[in-house]
Amino acid sequence: MPPRSDRAVMDAQPACSGGLKLATTLTASEQDVARMMQICNACRYCEGFCAVFPAMTRRLEFEKADVHYLANLCHNCGACLHACQYAPPHEFAVNVPQAMAKVRVQTYQDYAWPRAMGGLYRRAGLSVALALAGGLSLFLVLAVAMSGRLIHQPLAGNFYAIFPHNFLAVVFGVVFLFAVLALAIGVVRFWREVSPARLAVPEDRPLINAGRLPAAAEAVSDVATLRYLGGGHGEGCNEEDDRFTLVRRRYHQFTLYGFLLCFAATSVATLYHYLFNWHAPYPWTSLPVILGSLGGIGLLIGPAGLLLLNFRRDPQHGDSAQHGMDRGFIALLFLISATGFALLLLRDTRFMALWLAIHLGTVMALFLTMPYGKFAHGVFRSAALLKYTIEKRLPNRLASGGD
Ligand code: SF4
Numbered sequence: 001m002p003p004r005s006d007r008a009v010m011d012a013q014p015a016c017s018g019g020l021k022l023a024t025t026l027t028a029s030e031q032d033v034a035r036m037m038q039i040c041n042a043c044r045y046c047e048g049f050c051a052v053f054p055a056m057t058r059r060l061e062f063e064k065a066d067v068h069y070l071a072n073l074c075h076n077c078g079a080c081l082h083a084c085q086y087a088p089p090h091e092f093a094v095n096v097p098q099a100m101a102k103v104r105v106q107t108y109q110d111y112a113w114p115r116a117m118g119g120l121y122r123r124a125g126l127s128v129a130l131a132l133a134g135g136l137s138l139f140l141v142l143a144v145a146m147s148g149r150l151i152h153q154p155l156a157g158n159f160y161a162i163f164p165h166n167f168l169a170v171v172f173g174v175v176f177l178f179a180v181l182a183l184a185i186g187v188v189r190f191w192r193e194v195s196p197a198r199l200a201v202p203e204d205r206p207l208i209n210a211g212r213l214p215a216a217a218e219a220v221s222d223v224a225t226l227r228y229l230g231g232g233h234g235e236g237c238n239e240e241d242d243r244f245t246l247v248r249r250r251y252h253q254f255t256l257y258g259f260l261l262c263f264a265a266t267s268v269a270t271l272y273h274y275l276f277n278w279h280a281p282y283p284w285t286s287l288p289v290i291l292g293s294l295g296g297i298g299l300l301i302g303p304a305g306l307l308l309l310n311f312r313r314d315p316q317h318g319d320s321a322q323h324g325m326d327r328g329f330i331a332l333l334f335l336i337s338a339t340g341f342a343l344l345l346l347r348d349t350r351f352m353a354l355w356l357a358i359h360l361g362t363v364m365a366l367f368l369t370m371p372y373g374k375f376a377h378g379v380f381r382s383a384a385l386l387k388y389t390i391e392k393r394l395p396n397r398l399a400s401g402g403d
């Protein structure tokens with residue numbers, strides 16, 4: 001679809017810069033997104049690129065909740081910046097991916113639980129992640145060394161001879177459950193605030209009839225396939241220039257499925273332990289080791305690729321203030337996999353305790369930073385996609401949209 005004329009877009013400009021009724025609580029970043037959405041709503045050239053633009057067309061004004069919703073629908077592919085005739089140096093200075101990125105991190109902070117911890121998103125960085133992983137690993141290494149078991153006779157891969165199973169289960173279980181709880185409360189707060197929820201299905205209608213089940217299935221499918229990293233045309237996103245590429249989608253897939261496979265490996269091992277009384281170490285051909293190894297490969301390839309892309313990307317795409325948070329999370333995923341493989345390969349040697357302590361320190365660093373770092377992106381984005389798939393099944397009150 002060709003862009004609307006400059007005239008139509010310019011007609012929209014006074015409304016967004018002066019006449020737009022912005023809530024007084026909108027921050028400067030939110031106002032910037034609201035301003036750009038007014039321009040985009042008049043232009044609509046990017047309607048087919050992603051879910052942001054069809055969702056935008058259902059609105060005439062962009063209040064705080066709308067801006068938060070749209071910001072989390074955007075996955076920062078950069079396509080609309082490269083396509084935009086009003087991008088800088090044009091006086092409208094439309095840079096949707098950058099404006100959305102700035103608001104996204106703000107939403108994580110606004111809905112964080114406990115709220116006082118929201119500020120940690122600003123501090124989450126590569127050096128913090130590495131220092132935390134290094135510090136925790138060193139602490140565990142020293143603790144094992146003090147017990148005289150750091151370098152030991154081969155223990156046939158029996159981790160629990162170094163750290164008792166119940167100790168690991170309690171310490172890691174408590175931290176992991178806190179991370180899950182904090183993220184769950186945060187995303188529920190976000191869900192309640194986001195405006196389409198108020199348009200959603202009447203309370204008295206059964207779930208299935210209301211179309212929420214198909215909406216949920218579509219959202220799950222969109223998340224599982226990382227549909228919108230295809231750029232709307234299937235050729236992918238922009239990275240450092242105007243060319244489309246699918247590499248970001250591929251690296252995201254390696255990372256997502258690598259993480260899920262590692263999680264599945266841990267879950268299966270837990271079932272083995274408690275349900276069947278089959279205790280680790282498990283052989284190379286066992287399900288937990290196979291799942292963990294496949295997941296580990298994904299968590300080597302995916303994060304390494306994402307880190308490379310992060311360094312190479314056009315700086316206009318994102319918010320440079322968030323590079324540290326992005327890189328810290330990516331680095332932790334990579335390190336968990338690397339130390340996990342080192343542990344697997346050396347578990348029958350005298351160095352098992354050393355690598356176990358290093359690996360556990362790295363895993364604990366990820367768990368501790370999970371609720372206040374880049375991991376929130378996956379949770380909030382999935383919630384926004386579910387909102388979108390629900391909303392697009394509802395009548396469009398404006399009848400102007402591109403659903
Ligand atoms: S990003 Fe630019 S080209 Fe795309 S809809 Fe907005 S104003 Fe139009």
Ligand code: SF4
Nearest residue numbers: 050074075077078080
């Ligand atoms: S950067 Fe990509 S995902 Fe975000 S609004 Fe633009 S086209 Fe959509």
